[in-house]
Amino acid sequence: MDARLTLFSYFRSSASYRVRIALAWKGLEYTYHAVNLIEDGGQHRKESYLQYNPMAELPTLWVERVGAPGFAVAQSTAILEYLEECYPHPALLPKAPEDRARVRQIMQIINSSIQPIQNLKVMQQLQAQFGVTREQTLAWSKYWIERGFEGLERLLVQTAGAFAVGEQVTFADVLIVPQVYNADRFRVEMADYPTIARVASTAGALDAFRSAAPDIQPDTPKSS
Numbered sequence: 001m002d003a004r005l006t007l008f009s010y011f012r013s014s015a016s017y018r019v020r021i022a023l024a025w026k027g028l029e030y031t032y033h034a035v036n037l038i039e040d041g042g043q044h045r046k047e048s049y050l051q052y053n054p055m056a057e058l059p060t061l062w063v064e065r066v067g068a069p070g071f072a073v074a075q076s077t078a079i080l081e082y083l084e085e086c087y088p089h090p091a092l093l094p095k096a097p098e099d100r101a102r103v104r105q106i107m108q109i110i111n112s113s114i115q116p117i118q119n120l121k122v123m124q125q126l127q128a129q130f131g132v133t134r135e136q137t138l139a140w141s142k143y144w145i146e147r148g149f150e151g152l153e154r155l156l157v158q159t160a161g162a163f164a165v166g167e168q169v170t171f172a173d174v175l176i177v178p179q180v181y182n183a184d185r186f187r188v189e190m191a192d193y194p195t196i197a198r199v200a201s202t203a204g205a206l207d208a209f210r211s212a213a214p215d216i217q218p219d220t221p222k223s224s
């Protein structure tokens, strides 16, 4: 599909990181539009951004095609599926329905059952509504990642080959690597989750994953 792609992204956003990996994996060029989650009370909360993503979250993919109206799609997993449909090669979903279901199960474990509980707005609301300290919100995030990783580790012991589901890089790896980045930020002891750590390290070393890493994005602070 011939289109101009713009990604609204923040270097440290794990959901943005997922989409950056998929774009790189598929060799797609795109314009990086930085939206800072911290500055100005959060640029993602400004009216100028809400027109692209009414949930005030990153990422959003903006698609421009000749002869068609611009198209904004948000929710990283919806963006990933959209990219897979428009640019099927190289694939990030396996062929067999059972493997595809397993990949999507892992995607949703991270997207629905782990990441939302440690999102910035949850931390901010815990502080504003209940007066918890920053240290307590960090402990909260660490706790929920650990609970999620316990289940994910059990699953990956059954599904993993070199990568999370067998021998092919899939969306499962695309979500696991950014979640392990978050886990490191919250000081989760990854030795307790050896299969997650192994597949994250294997996938994370691939060029597409490296180029999407938070430490080398256009909006990464020089000191980061």
Ligand SMILES: N[C@@H](CCC(=O)N[C@@H](CS)C(=O)NCC(=O)O)C(=O)O
Pocket (backbone or CB within 6 Å): 012, 013, 014, 015, 016, 037, 042, 044, 056, 057, 058, 059, 074, 075, 076, 077, 111, 116, 119, 120, 121, 122
């Ligand atoms: N399920 C959403 C999650 C998006 C999300 O939570 N993004 C975070 C950054 S990783 C965000 O924009 N948070 C804004 C906030 O917490 O105020 C997706 O996959 O796109």
